[in-house]
Amino acid sequence: MEKEELRKELKVSAIENGTVIDHIPTQSVFQVIRILNLTEYGDQLLTGTNLDSRKMGKKGIIKVTNKFFKSDEINKIALVAPTATLIVIKNFKVVEKKQVQVPEEVEKIVKCFNPNCITNHEDVTTRFNVIEKEELKLRCHYCEKITAKDNMVFI
Amino acid sequence: MKNKSLVSINDFTREEHIRILDLAGAFEKRPKQRILEDFVVATLFFEPSTRTRLSFESAATRLGAKIIGFSEPGSSSVQKGESLRDTVLTVCNYADLIVMRHPMEGSARFASEVADIPIINAGDGANQHPTQTLLDMYSIRKTQGTLDDLHVAFVGDLKFGRTVHSLVRALCNYNTTFHLVSPTELKLPSSDKIHIKDRNLSYFQYTDMTEVIPKVDILYMTRIQKERFSDPIEYEKVRNSYVLRSNMLNDAKSNLRILHPLPRVNEISIDVDIDPKAYYFTQALNGVFVRQALLASILGVVE
Numbered sequence: 001m002e003k004e005e006l007r008k009e010l011k012v013s014a015i016e017n018g019t020v021i022d023h024i025p026t027q028s029v030f031q032v033i034r035i036l037n038l039t040e041y042g043d044q045l046l047t048g049t050n051l052d053s054r055k056m057g058k059k060g061i062i063k064v065t066n067k068f069f070k071s072d073e074i075n076k077i078a079l080v081a082p083t084a085t086l087i088v089i090k091n092f093k094v095v096e097k098k099q100v101q102v103p104e105e106v107e108k109i110v111k112c113f114n115p116n117c118i119t120n121h122e123d124v125t126t127r128f129n130v131i132e133k134e135e136l137k138l139r140c141h142y143c144e145k146i147t148a149k150d151n152m153v154f155i
Numbered sequence: 156m157k158n159k160s161l162v163s164i165n166d167f168t169r170e171e172h173i174r175i176l177d178l179a180g181a182f183e184k185r186p187k188q189r190i191l192e193d194f195v196v197a198t199l200f201f202e203p204s205t206r207t208r209l210s211f212e213s214a215a216t217r218l219g220a221k222i223i224g225f226s227e228p229g230s231s232s233v234q235k236g237e238s239l240r241d242t243v244l245t246v247c248n249y250a251d252l253i254v255m256r257h258p259m260e261g262s263a264r265f266a267s268e269v270a271d272i273p274i275i276n277a278g279d280g281a282n283q284h285p286t287q288t289l290l291d292m293y294s295i296r297k298t299q300g301t302l303d304d305l306h307v308a309f310v311g312d313l314k315f316g317r318t319v320h321s322l323v324r325a326l327c328n329y330n331t332t333f334h335l336v337s338p339t340e341l342k343l344p345s346s347d348k349i350h351i352k353d354r355n356l357s358y359f360q361y362t363d364m365t366e367v368i369p370k371v372d373i374l375y376m377t378r379i380q381k382e383r384f385s386d387p388i389e390y391e392k393v394r395n396s397y398v399l400r401s402n403m404l405n406d407a408k409s410n411l412r413i414l415h416p417l418p419r420v421n422e423i424s425i426d427v428d429i430d431p432k433a434y435y436f437t438q439a440l441n442g443v444f445v446r447q448a449l450l451a452s453i454l455g456v457v458e
Contacts, residue, residue: 116258145282
């Protein structure tokens with residue numbers, strides 16, 4: 001089964017060095033690209049949507065050449081694509097494969113949806129506690145209001 | 156509690172809440188003690204709140220502290236565009252403790268992270284007002300002899316009233332049975348009910364106040380504000396159905412006491428004021444003792 005999936009990925013085209021973000025909910029692919037600022041990316045970027053997946057039915061995939069993500073970037077991915085798998089490729093070989101994790105705390109990357117929160121008026125780094133990982137609900141460390149998936153805006 | 160900021164009611168443990176209430180009881184017996192003569196308390200009111208500010212300033216003055224500060228942003232550097240961060244950092248040079256009221260939610264938490272002196276939150280937007288909660292708890296314990304196992308009714312605007320939200324959360328530690336009376340539009344939000352459910356406590360919801368009165372030990376009244384209604388006709392429909400009148404108290408329990416965070420508009424009729432069950436003005440006085448207890452313990456002059 002693994003081999004079959006890998007073969008499908010290869011149809012999208014293999015990369016020599018870089019990161020494959022697999023098992024993205026297909027509707028979130030373009031959001032992931034935007035959140036990771038990959039629209040400005042200067043090297044090769046390969047994407048696929050609505051690919052067949054045994055696990056998910058349909059899935060999306062992004063392959064980023066010569067890019068290795070830092071942990072706060074990975075956190076960003078987990079918020080819009082909790083099912084995503086990160087695969088690090090070096091010399092066409094998989095050197096690391098891991099499931100992204102929705103973190104306990106989210107810093108910097110999400111805007112508080114409450115317009116009257118101090119973080120929307122002063123230069124304050126946003127901080128949230130993740131109170132619901134599946135449905136994705138974040139409680140603002142400052143105003144204590146809950147930002148849910150539907151009104152989440154990334155900084 | 157020395158040097159500990161009080162931003163949210165949950166910043167203090169149940170034991171610390173009780174300690175503050177006990178200390179407040181001691182200050183009620185001896186309200187004038189010059190134990191804070193060496194201290195400067197800053198009251199920074201970025202929005203006006205005469206009642207809360209006077210209560211804090213009275214508490215500090217009766218303990219001998221010096222008070223600096225401002226009562227509205229127009230008379231401060233805020234008008235010149237100074238950030239909250241800079242204002243707080245500057246005032247830290249002049250004072251030993253900051254009491255702060257600010258129109259934005261989260262401002263007090265932010266200030267407590269910027270400041271190297273303790274902050275007492277005197278209200279941050281619609282979020283928290285923990286000293287009000289402590290004085291409500293003090294008033295309940297004083298009139299009922301206990302905080303445990305009481306039946307408490309909250310009446311009026313349960314959706315937007317922050318005093319209600321904080322007190323509900325605090326009372327969840329004391330096996331309270333909640334009676335929630337409000338127009339359908341202003342019911343207690345589910346994000347607040349979750350605290351009641353988490354503790355497996357009972358709550359009942361009503362739209363009519365009269366049937367609740369005989370059942371409860373505390374009747375906590377709040378103001379219904381016209382601007383909370385998108386449809387003015389809806390406001391007109393409910394405005395007179397949440398007014399407490401003295402003849403409604405005939406079947407009340409003898410230990411019932413009526414609380415209100417004040418200011419009152421018309422939700423408690425004046426004829427209730429002479430009923431021994433009316434407690435709201437004494438409740439406001441209790442605020443001074445509770446704030447004395449907080450100032451003294453956070454500044455470290457009492458254990």
